[in-house]
Amino acid sequence: xxxxxxxxxxxxxxxxxxxxxxxxxxxxxxxxxxxxxxxxxxxxxxxxxxxxxxxxxxxxxxxxxxxxxxxxxxxxxxxxxxxxxxxxxxxxxxxxxxxxxxxxxxxxxxxxxxxxxxxxxxxxxxxxxxxxxxxxxxxxxxxxxxxxxxxxxxxxxxxxxxxxxxxxxxxxxxxxxxxxxxxxxxxxxxxxxxxxxxxxxxxxxxxxxxxxxxxxxxxxxxxxxxxxxxxxxxxxxxxxxxxxxxxxxxxxxxxxxxxxxxxxxxxxxxxxxxxxxxxxxxxxxxxxxxxxxxxxxxxxxxxxxxxxxxxxxxxxxxxxxxxxxxxxxxxxxxxxxxxxxxxxxxxxxxxxxxxxxxxxxxxxxxxxxxxxxxxxxxxxxxxxxxxxxxxxxxxxxxxxxx
Amino acid sequence: xxxxxxxxxxxxxxxxxxxxxxxxxxxxxxxxxxxxxxxxxxxxxxxxxxxxxxxxxxxxxxxxxxxxxxxxxxxxxxxxxxxxxxxxxxxxxxxxxxxxxxxxxxxxxxxxxxxxxxxxxxxxxxxxxxxxxxxxxxxxxxxxxxxxxxxxxxxxxxxxxxxxxxxxxxxxxxxxxxxxxxxxxxxxxxxxxxxxxxxxxxxxxxxxxxxxxxxxxxxxxxxxxxxxxxxxxxxxxxxxxxxxxxxxxxxxxxxxxxxxxxxxxxxxxxxxxxxxxxxxxxxxxxxxxxxxxxxxxxxxxxxxxxxxxxxxxxxxxxxxxxxxxxxxxxxxxxxxxxxxxxxxxxxxxxxxxxxxxxxxxxxxxxxxxxxxxxxxxxxxxxxxxxxxxx
Ligand code: SF4
Ligand code: SF4
Numbered sequence: 001x002x003x004x005x006x007x008x009x010x011x012x013x014x015x016x017x018x019x020x021x022x023x024x025x026x027x028x029x030x031x032x033x034x035x036x037x038x039x040x041x042x043x044x045x046x047x048x049x050x051x052x053x054x055x056x057x058x059x060x061x062x063x064x065x066x067x068x069x070x071x072x073x074x075x076x077x078x079x080x081x082x083x084x085x086x087x088x089x090x091x092x093x094x095x096x097x098x099x100x101x102x103x104x105x106x107x108x109x110x111x112x113x114x115x116x117x118x119x120x121x122x123x124x125x126x127x128x129x130x131x132x133x134x135x136x137x138x139x140x141x142x143x144x145x146x147x148x149x150x151x152x153x154x155x156x157x158x159x160x161x162x163x164x165x166x167x168x169x170x171x172x173x174x175x176x177x178x179x180x181x182x183x184x185x186x187x188x189x190x191x192x193x194x195x196x197x198x199x200x201x202x203x204x205x206x207x208x209x210x211x212x213x214x215x216x217x218x219x220x221x222x223x224x225x226x227x228x229x230x231x232x233x234x235x236x237x238x239x240x241x242x243x244x245x246x247x248x249x250x251x252x253x254x255x256x257x258x259x260x261x262x263x264x265x266x267x268x269x270x271x272x273x274x275x276x277x278x279x280x281x282x283x284x285x286x287x288x289x290x291x292x293x294x295x296x297x298x299x300x301x302x303x304x305x306x307x308x309x310x311x312x313x314x315x316x317x318x319x320x321x322x323x324x325x326x327x328x329x330x331x332x333x334x335x336x337x338x339x340x341x342x343x344x345x346x347x348x349x350x351x352x353x354x355x356x357x358x359x360x361x362x363x364x365x366x367x368x369x370x371x372x373x374x375x376x377x378x379x380x381x382x383x384x385x386x387x388x389x390x391x392x393x394x395x396x397x398x399x400x401x402x
Numbered sequence: 403x404x405x406x407x408x409x410x411x412x413x414x415x416x417x418x419x420x421x422x423x424x425x426x427x428x429x430x431x432x433x434x435x436x437x438x439x440x441x442x443x444x445x446x447x448x449x450x451x452x453x454x455x456x457x458x459x460x461x462x463x464x465x466x467x468x469x470x471x472x473x474x475x476x477x478x479x480x481x482x483x484x485x486x487x488x489x490x491x492x493x494x495x496x497x498x499x500x501x502x503x504x505x506x507x508x509x510x511x512x513x514x515x516x517x518x519x520x521x522x523x524x525x526x527x528x529x530x531x532x533x534x535x536x537x538x539x540x541x542x543x544x545x546x547x548x549x550x551x552x553x554x555x556x557x558x559x560x561x562x563x564x565x566x567x568x569x570x571x572x573x574x575x576x577x578x579x580x581x582x583x584x585x586x587x588x589x590x591x592x593x594x595x596x597x598x599x600x601x602x603x604x605x606x607x608x609x610x611x612x613x614x615x616x617x618x619x620x621x622x623x624x625x626x627x628x629x630x631x632x633x634x635x636x637x638x639x640x641x642x643x644x645x646x647x648x649x650x651x652x653x654x655x656x657x658x659x660x661x662x663x664x665x666x667x668x669x670x671x672x673x674x675x676x677x678x679x680x681x682x683x684x685x686x687x688x689x690x691x692x693x694x695x696x697x698x699x700x701x702x703x704x705x706x707x708x709x710x711x712x713x714x715x716x717x718x719x720x721x722x723x724x725x726x727x728x729x730x731x732x733x734x735x736x737x738x739x740x741x742x743x744x745x746x747x748x749x750x751x752x753x754x755x756x757x758x759x760x761x762x763x764x765x766x767x768x769x770x771x772x773x774x775x776x777x778x779x780x781x782x783x784x785x786x787x788x789x790x791x792x
Contacts, residue, residue, distance in 0.1 A: 118681020118723025
């Protein structure tokens with residue numbers, strides 16, 4: 001009990017140790033968070049009318065980002081896979097940072113859902129027994145359960161490992177490895193359930209496709225590792241934390257394969273929608289070519305697809321992918337292209353045209369962008385804290401004093 | 403440091419307020435009758451009021467001899483026995499005690515922290531506090547329903563409007579259905595106006611449940627129609643087709659709601675508990691007929707515009723951030739009247755009735771006319787048929 005207290009105490013103390021650039025980074029994140037908080041205050045005061053959403057496009061930037069970051073969270077845990085494949089590397093070390101990314105991404109997800117609902121003060125209605133959770137009918141109820149389960153899993157495993165290391169004990173593999181396996185399967189679970197949120201709606205033919213789940217998964221396993229590669233490289237350079245090249249290479253491999261699969265599925269969707277366009281292809285028509293003169297998303301989606309094809313092409317060439325100067329750039333571009341494809345290309349067109357055929361377009365408002373930036377900054381801030389402590393413990397800078 | 407002090411100040415200002423409310427608030431909620439309702443230990447501030455009087459004044463008496471009015475469920479002063487057994491409510495009450503001064507205080511901060519000195523202000527806070535912690539209407543006991551209605555009526559009275567909120571349930575052997583004659587409709591949209599007035603929709607955004615599409619002859623897809631026409635009607639070479647919530651017998655909107663805030667009543671009407679909805683808008687995405695409307699801001703509706711004859715599950719005033727939609731005017735139909743749109747239609751294009759009554763006009767129409775429904779292939783079974791005379 002006592003050591004638990006000192007664990008947290010030392011951990012917090014460690015957060016205040018850092019050079020000016022570390023402080024500048026943290027202060028920057030805090031400013032962005034404050035801006036987001038203020039924008040959220042305005043949104044709560046005046047209602048969701050301050051967003052770009054309407055009765056026609058009733059979900060927008062928030063839910064799109066939610067969907068995307070579920071993917072990042074799910075993919076983060078894939079970091080443990082190369083560690084498994086490689087057997088010789090330090091397993092627990094890889095798990096830690098991957099799960100740090102997962103936790104932060106989940107907090108971002110929950111944040112986006114939280115700001116999207118019209119009555120955040122009533123969220124307690126979702127708590128089983130106190131409120132009434134509509135389980136198992138509602139996929140949103142499922143999502144709540146799997147996301148929180150995943151959050152618990154990904155907070156407790158690293159906590160256990162770090163707490164052991166802090167006390168100078170070797171973590172007991174038998175105790176936590178089964179949970180690590182579980183979290184890999186759970187990762188697939190959170191993503192599929194999130195896809196089912198949309199795929200289950202017959203009212204929206206654009207989403208009502210059995211390919212939606214698998215496509216989500218593929219794009220997540222491309223974008224997620226891309227984020228992690230960038231994060232690991234930054235941590236390696238800034239905190240001088242030894243991360244082996246082979247880990248990065250394996251991750252890059254996963255991202256490449258997933259990006260290829262994603263492109264194949266995208267191609268198959270495009271074929272289905274356009275070889276014999278029906279009334280149900282109108283959303284795709286809107287997205288790729290515009291409908292009756294409305295084409296707000298056309299430029300974005302083509303930019304994203306072309307970028308995606310180019311980056312995937314480069315990543316397929318071994319020498320280019322293995323060049324660690326080029327790799328982070330490729331990862332960044334891959335991340336951006338998938339973020340646009342999933343963020344703007346999946347949620348919003350599902351609402352256009354409306355089920356009665358009316359076309360109302362959507363662009364996120366400034367408030368929405370500010371709130372979103374705030375939430376993402378919160379996630380990055382949490383990751384900064386978690387990884388700082390984790391790296392500190394791993395490097396033996398934080399230890400239980402005798 | 404300074405921040406913390408402010409926070410403490412804030413709490414100090416809030417908490418004593420809440421406490422003395424709990425003492426003083428007990429008696430102030432009574433409408434007309436003399437009711438000093440004593441509440442049980444775990445319900446801090448509920449059930450202050452009694453609408454019709456004749457209520458026993460102490461808990462002991464109430465247990466022994468509930469008065470006649472109480473048994474009718476018109477009074478909020480019934481014994482707590484039911485509430486004690488009902489587990490979810492009980493837990494909620496426990497939570498309510500625990501969180502005193504935290505989450506909800508923040509939600510109520512604006513009112514709670516302005517020094518509430520007049521008894522009126524204190525009463526308002528007390529009522530809102532109880533409203534915040536009430537349950538889902540579907541799970542409430544008759545007594546809880548009565549007391550929330552009393553609070554709603556009292557709150558309306560305090561803003562200067564006399565309203566009457568009904569909680570009348572579905573009638574026996576009734577399943578409502580609707581038929582729309584596309585041969586007769588001339589696109590006047592009188593129904594739209596009548597609906598807005600009857601159902602207290604937000605006047606600011608001109609929210610409407612009914613949409614009338616102007617269709618060119620020869621076309622049938624609604625995509626080809628126009629719902630926002632501003633010229634004289636009827637227009638040559640066009641016909642008109644109206645949509646609203648079709649009260650699907652197999653409603654996707656109900657299935658997706660994460661908190662069970664929307665459900666199908668026995669008479670086939672899909673209702674929303676506006677005080678239970680969290681505003682996630684999942685149902686809006688799930689409705690294939692675009693029937694649901696969201697309150698993107700606090701709805702604007704003056705006391706003069708407000709229709710005082712209300713039903714808890716239908717046309718009572720909504721709040722910011724919740725979903726709403728057409729209920730076939732259940733505040734009227736459950737009393738045997740026609741929906742406002744049917745009454746307002748000058749051409750007789752709208753027919754409303756009981757599907758379980760073989761003699762009803764709607765049954766005759768379905769049996770004898772050529773009828774169709776929208777998006778039949780989705781399996782939603784809308785209880786809304788289109789037909790033509792010839
Ligand atoms: S029309 Fe839409 S809102 Fe009405 S019951 Fe059917 S699915 Fe639900
Ligand atoms: S908006 Fe309200 S009624 Fe609709 S699904 Fe969400 S909680 Fe349920």
